[in-house]
Amino acid sequence: MRPNLFLSEAGVATVAGTSFGAIGEGYVRFSYANSTENILEALDRIAKVL
Secondary structure: OOOOHHHHHHOOOOEEHHHHOHHHOOOEEOOOOOOHHHHHHHHHHHHHHO
16 A cells, blocks of 8 residues: 555545554554544545545
C-alpha cells in the first residue's frame, strides 16, 4: 500500500506501525480519540478505498 493512501483518498490520517518499533512492521496506527460517529465515518471511508 502506498504511503498516505488513506489520507489522500479518504481524508483519514494514519501512522506507520514502524513508528512504534520494528514489531509494528506491516501495520498502521489510528488514533481513536474522537467521537464514535467520526470513527465510524473514517472506517467507512477507508473501506471504500480498500
